Amino acid sequence: MDIDSFRELCLSFPHATEKLQWEEELCFKVGAKIFAMIALGAVPQAVVFKCNPESFAELTEREGITPAPYVGRYKWVRLERLDVIPAFELQHLVRQSYEMVATKAAVGRKPVRKQSMKRRRRA
Template structure:
């Protein structure tokens, strides 16, 4: 999976929004809570996203995956090049990031997003 495909996937999640923050970062959110961050440039290779607490150490022990700058304390990882993950694993991790963030929203907001 490349960044263009990852961005397209993030756009398919119910209630997902995107905006530019910090000058050059594309941020994907649900209910105003971030679930993925990458560069605006489609030539970028890296992406950051939330993972489950028990997967954080496992993933950051792998080459090419580091604790996300500024967000590692809340269990975010940064994949330096998406090609280090299979397409299936990248899709699963991005989907799970969305689900983790969505699950923390209020029940009312979850219902509004689900329609």
């Protein structure tokens, strides 16, 4: 998988956006929460994403995959390069990351109350 394919994958998820942060990190978000990042300034490009605890334990035993700096304790991994694992596996793991983060992003949002909607219509 190359950087363009990775970007296309991340942006294919519902409500996914991208934002350049920290000068060279292309962050993929759902709502305000990041689900994946790729380092644009590094060669080769390192990839970071969230995992479930089981995947985290298994992945960090592999060569080229480490706990992500600063967020590894929250089960985020860092792949040294996009080709450390097969493309189909990376797609699956990034989808899982998106789903975990999207669920938390949805829980954090407060629903609009019907009563407040009625007040807005009258005004």
